Amino acid sequence: MNSTDKGINENIALNVPEKTILFEIAWEVCNQVGGIYTVIRSKVPSVIQKWGKDNYFLVGPYFAEQAAAHFDPATDFSTPIGKAVLKMQERGFDVYYGQWIVSGRPNVVLFNPYSVYDKLGEIKHFLWQDFHISMPGNDELLDKVAAFGYQVKEFFHYLCSTKFCEGPVITHFHEWMAGLPIPGIRKENLNIKIVFTTHATLLGRYLAMNDHRFYDHLPFYNWEAEATKFNVKSIAEIERASAHGAHVFTTVSEVTGKECTHLLGRTPDMILPNGLNIRRFEALHQIQNQHVQVKEQIHDFVMGHFFQSYSFDLDKTLYFFTSGRYEYHNKGYDLTLEALARLNWKMQQANSDMTVVSFFITKRPFYTFNPDVLHSKAQIEDVRGVCEEIKQQVGKQLYTKITSSDGPYQFPDLSALVDDYLRLKLRRNVQSWKTHQLPKIVTHTLIDDAKDEILNFLRTANLVNNRHDKVKVVYHPDFISTSNPLFKMDYNQFVRGCHLGIFPSMYEPWGYTPLECLASGLPSITSDMAGFGDYVVKEVSGNDAKGLYIINRRGRDFYEVAEDLANKLFAFVQMSRRERIALRYRCEEASLHFDWSNLGKYYDDAYNLVIER
Template sequence: MNSPVEREKAGKIEIPSNTILFEIAWEVCNQVGGIYTVIRSKVPSVIEKWGDENYFLIGPYFEDQASAHFDPATDYSTPVGKAVLKMQERGFDVHYGQWIVSGRPHVVLFNPYSVFDKLDEIKHFVWQDYHISLPGQDELMDKVAAFGFQVKEFLRYLCSSGFCSSRVVAHFHEWMAGLPIPGLRKENLDIKIVFTTHATLLGRYLAMNDNRFYDHLPFYNWETEANNFNVRPIVEIERASAHGAHVFTTVSELTGRECTHLLGRTPDLILPNGLNIQRFEALHYVQNQHLQFKEKIHDFVRGHFFQSYSFDLDNTLYFFTSGRYEYHNKGYDLTLEALARLNWRMQQSNSKMTVVAFFITRRPFYTFNPDVLHSKALIEDISRVCEEIKEQVGRRLYTKITSQNGQYEFPDLSEMVDDYLRLKLRRNVQSWRTNQLPKIVTHTIVDDTKDEVLNFLRTANLVNNRHDRVKVVYHPDFISTSNPLFKMDYNQFVRGCHLGIFPSMYEPWGYTPLECLASGLPSITSNLAGFGDYVSRNILDGEKLGMYILDRKSRDFNLTADELADIMMQFVQMTRRERIALRYRSEEASLHFDWSNLGRFYDDAYELVLKR
């Protein structure tokens, strides 16, 4: 077969005939993390190539998730549907239907709890056949073991019924789905197996505890480290899945190095993560959406800051960082240090700009900070009174103007407002105003004296002083439409911001800068993130397209903090026209990461596994 480039030039890549593809992942119809985005966003491009009759997804069945994501089937006449009915006859709680996402793929979902009565037997055979000892009293591990057992039994039944006379490719994602792999190999089933690890668990733990993780990578002993972190069963599942697959893949060159040293197998192929990029015919739509959602962020900022002091929102930029709370791995430490340096530089240069930096992550908290909620409620009251006054003045002004006799005179508007509304507005404003500084955190965090973000902000005195040019809002929960502070979803919040900051020290891929790009938002990441490493290897002049890549491979923390502060200062000094032009270029560049382009790497993996 021709090379991928030649096939791409020739047009649509043809999938081999008489071939069925199963993708198995813990996050099918089960939103947990980034793999959910990978699988879900890839579906339309896969179905376009394979057709819905040759492509099936397998995942766990959890009723609370399935109620929102799963549509049960009414037709079980297909071979897979008949196999599901046979499994149900054997007592398995298995569900067949469609995933309610773009493309509506067929899915088979297994309820792990339905075989919990067999857990001792399942674990016994996992130890006897694969020498993996699964712990007791670990709910996640129990669910993974039960799910893996059902998937293996299902695929075994399909092959025994003659289904595997067609060529069957089973693509497993991550260790939570990988446990069936050694069993499929042991029974020598005629199934071609691809396994993708999106991150090694041991690598994540080690990077959190070692500032020179990549330098020390060749010298770790995986057994020693797995025992040290008490994650040996998971690492053994990862290793068994990697070694049992006919084709082993991962998402970036960086994670490939981890696999070589920690899993003992070098990946056959790299499968970069993409997105289903929504392309708009009118480019101005990107800017219009930015303005629309920026106004909602303005509403929050007015309520949060302006009760203490005000600043010019027309000269205010919104920066943000988000993701799992891993202070070192996600580069929150570097971001904070660079923001402190940016604050000093902006003060020294007498900058007229203000930067509001949002930290969006998830931490244990009790509730919203009462003062923050109170301020939000009071400014909404002020807004409602202003609307009442506007309506009253508008009605009376119209009546006054149209009733004038003789020469036109513009009336005194203050006379058109009732004393009641004047007093109501005055009382609301007085209740809202405060001499206290704006809060740096929106929630009451559990044990906030040990929170690393808060401790840095307090130590650096980056606490939203009036003279600070960089203000900080630490929001220890993910943003959604039910959030009373923002009343918007995360994607809308991203579109309303100006710059994303993700200078990760450890990140197998990193969807956040890619999501920024797809929203027409410039972002900063590092060459120690899979996405940043991919950009630095494959895209020329990334900065001109809104993809700023920090060098964290060869520079120390201090130099990298200076580099990050430099980039942010350059962005602050851009004109509005320059920022708009960069936004358009960012949105245009995101097309490179559409699955219609990056899906070819998956095609290469399936081509390779069929040859083997």
């Protein structure tokens, strides 16, 4: 056992409360809708290793489409939880018990929100009467959250009416969508210990999108007035009630902790940083081989997209990318674009022989793929197909020609071995593929093209994939998946094929994207305004050498930061191939710090604290 493995196993052995049952309640249990899905799912194996399968349960909503892919129904209902589920079903609740089909196969209880819609009026009435939480009508998400919260509260009410709650029971609620049962549990004085984690405040996200000096103004906001202004008052009320009702209130970073103090009116008791199941990403000595294999697939896209207009040396091409929800300022897309424009100029001035292709992967409303992009992809596939035919024909005829020759050995003229039909077919395919138009900067036809901030910057800066540009841009307004005809790979594969991730967020409670890069052996740049970046600055020594580049954005001018980021990008471009390969291995090694077997200790501390209280 090496020292790293020993350290991880020691962390797993950290104490958790004895003879205690742990429930984690989240909207993303068996329901893949956001970043918390990654938090909950990736944490499961390490939690089961500590608590045991019989002491750990997850609770979430039941949606048939999601459940079909994620949920395996139970056949044995003899456990106390199984019996409670049967009793709930007898009372008319549409509740399901089984296992989540992820690593560790944890036990889950799922409630169908729609099954109590006939009680919505009554549920909302008591939420207002008892807790002053206003729930407007005709809001689909709020209706589902209210119905789910009511059923979860009733479930724990039933459990505590038996002898189940005589032993220690911890309930850990994640985010406002799951937190609504908390005030009801406290009002009924159920013998349950409550931990609540907010992964971000919705009000904070809206404020940051509209105020570039959000953190400076944070102490002066009137939460109620601002929540009303942005039409999120109900959600803010749920967040505040959940935070104040919990025995232990936590969040994911010190950055978000300040937000909670001022917007939710309670300072978190603890910080629970987000980890990953690093073992799921590990490639060990295969990391460089995997990078090369996936990079070849990205090369295929780049050739189809750019080479019909002009070509460049793929051996001297670097792939940068940024990704996440479309929040132009919050996610730092504005800063990334400004830095790329400056990088383009720096590389031109230095007469660099390198090319950078930078991908923007986000989600925007679109009509369909850009037909020209798809057509180019199809045409280069035709060119490849004819080349394969020629390769087979030449190989076969060369072998025949060499072995059947009676005279002295002479290497034959290879072009003479190709049929005129294939010569003509290849010529026609290449001529129909080539174009004098510039490569498209966006792969889809956007619904609101004229108002898209990324596109408008690229046009204004003339960063539109000119032949002389050293930095090329591909804006892909949809998430990457294996069904995508342009890339034909999933997001994690795509990340492995790139060289650098860029995430200089202005507002980011945690930020999984740079952590996912690290786990894939990919260096990345983030900011000290992101929870992850702030954690790295304080907890990881020598972060630059480990491929964890942090941009300082606090209290600095936008253009000063953009120049700083551009210089970091330029320095990366100037690295040798050998240096980049060595950095990949250091990245993967550094990622072990963020494995749940290490960061899970913060959750253990929270559970011990809630038992003490």
